[in-house]
Amino acid sequence: MNLGFLAREGVFSAAHARELGIGSSSLRRCVQGGTAFPLHRGWYAVRPPRDERDRHRLRTSALLQEYAGDAVACHGSAVVWLGLPTERVDLGTVHLMWVGPDVAFRSYSRVRMHEAIDHPRLPCRQETVHPALAVVQSGLLDVRSMLVAGDEALRRGTVTRDELQAAAAALRGQRGLVQARAAIPWFDARHESPGETMTAYVLRGLGYEVEPQFKPGSRGPGGSPERADFRIKGTRVLVEFDGAVKYAADSPEQAQALLFAEKRREDGFRLLGYEVVRLTWADLHRPGEVRARIEAALARSRLRAG
CATH class of the missing domain: 3.40.960.10 (VSR Endonuclease)
Known part of the structure; x- marks a missing residue:
């Protein structure tokens, strides 16, 4: 069964499939037949992921649709979504940030839901946090992730140094920020890869x-x-x-x-x-x-x- 008609951004939910009369037994046959590919609880892709980075992006797409405007991609997931290079990013864990205030951090099933960060110079995009915030967030776990993504973002003109500094200020108090902040002067757009x-x-x-x-x-x-x-x-x-x-x-x-x-x-x-x-x-x-x-x-x- 071709399930492409169900998909948005290459993914669909079991709930949407049920609305169209495709039950769990039919979905299992599709998985066995290689026309549906499990991503996350209740979510499938209509094509096999090309690699782990592609799988991560498909999972992020599924979760963004599941939370329908209540959350955006952040940390390494936003780096992947923005098409920036990744180094030492845990592609097995999707990171999202709540858009609304006063929603607590949650962690489950290789998904992290972070508290909202509101900064006037770093507005969220439709599906991700501001690119500068995503870059510095990725450095909270490993500064190498931040440097690789940040150099490319600077080369593309996606972020500015001032925005990267603002992102570090916005993340004040978060674990890993001391190391990330110390590495911010190392960004260099002359690095070509x-x-x-x-x-x-x-x-x-x-x-x-x-x-x-x-x-x-x-x-x-x-x-x-x-x-x-x-x-x-x-x-x-x-x-x-x-x-x-x-x-x-x-x-x-x-x-x-x-x-x-x-x-x-x-x-x-x-x-x-x-x-x-x-x-x-x-x-x-x-x-x-x-x-x-x-x-x-x-x-x-x-x-x-x-």
Whole structure:
């Protein structure tokens, strides 16, 4: 049975199905037959979730419809709904915020219902809290979530630094705010990907000051200045983050061309007297190894200068 006619935003409720004469036994057959996919108590999707992030968004949609204007998405759920990147977000738990005042926090079945936060500069959107509030809320559990989402929101122009500061003020007294507030100065719209945000986070934790999007002086084939992801401040050591997105290609030939261009670019940096350290996602989970590689590059740079 095709249940698409029941769905809104890809989901429907068992109660709505019953209103149209589709009972619980029919729904069970649909689940067994792969035309309905359970999301939450009494709610189904009409297609299989593509991944955990997509499943989270479908569950959020179901709950927003269930609460019908009484709540909006917040914390990591709002980050997902707004299409911002996620890092260390618990995709198994949906977070909603009551719109009306004087409604207490509730927690059940991997759903958290938070008390309303009212700030004149941070009005709720139709389905989510203000993006700046969502970003800082996600940092209450892990500042890495906040930094990844916030850098992208700043790059898109979705939020401003003043709004992020206002969000921190609005969350005064909440658990985790001390760490989140301390990390707010670290937002940087020059970070062009979550990987670059996380690279900056790791390097900062290791005690290095960095300059994002540093121009060493080389030029690309079109004559425009080339940029390295980072320079260790005051040195001739560059740090490049290698994410899979850099090498996304539609064919082996295109992949080879991209790799060649990247090598040419790196060779150009070295010809100008720079050491280059390349990091991957796996490296970011081994900060001790990152430090060793950077210190080795700094030693080579000093030796070259001497």
